[in-house]
Ligand code: MD3
């Protein structure tokens with residue numbers, strides 16, 4: 022694997038009872054900050070993933086203003102709700118970074134949703150890792166190197182899995198090729214939730 026130093030996959034980091042606890046916290050976040058339909062800069066093309074955030078800053082995209090972090094929901098104009106304590110605890114355990122995360126992006130995938138290969142580079146502090154939690158249906162995740170043409174590896178992420186993207190993997194291209202429907206009972210109506218904890222600004 023090229024450029025995957027700093028990549029760590031922790032299968033089943035959260036047992037089923039803690040997954041249910043996290044899901045409850047995510048439902049409270051979504052009640053305060055509804056999922057919205059992100060659109061690509063300029064083209065206005067809708068992404069298939071639905072998004073919201075918690076934390077001081079949220080990652081958003083819309084046609085007019087493009088990719089950015091901001092302190093308020095792009096539709097309601099309200100501040101984002103706080104990051105749930107269970108996720109702050111996870112960050113303290115796995116990030117090896119001495120400052121708290123500022124953003125937690127919540128991605129919801131229906132059975133047909135995907136995320137194309139991209140780099141996460143809207144943050145100004147790449148010293149901190151990105152910490153990801155998967156809930157619900159399994160997905161096929163694919164990660165490459167820091168160049169779009171680098172070779173990629175695919176891996177299946179299941180409910181309760183955690184992925185830590187630090188070091189050289191922090192700027193690796195990555196995406197979600199597919200969802201495997203009906204592979205988890207956590208979400209009554211199926212689908213997948215991904216939570217990503219991020220440090221955005223330099224402390
Ligand atoms: C590798 N989310 O929100 S999580 C994203 O499953 C995103 O929703 C995917 O890519 C998802 O930007 C993948 C795992 C992940 C998150 C951030 C990364 C992998 C990463 C940052 C750098 C390299």
Ligand code: FE
Pocket residue numbers: 139140141195
């Ligand atoms: Fe990403």
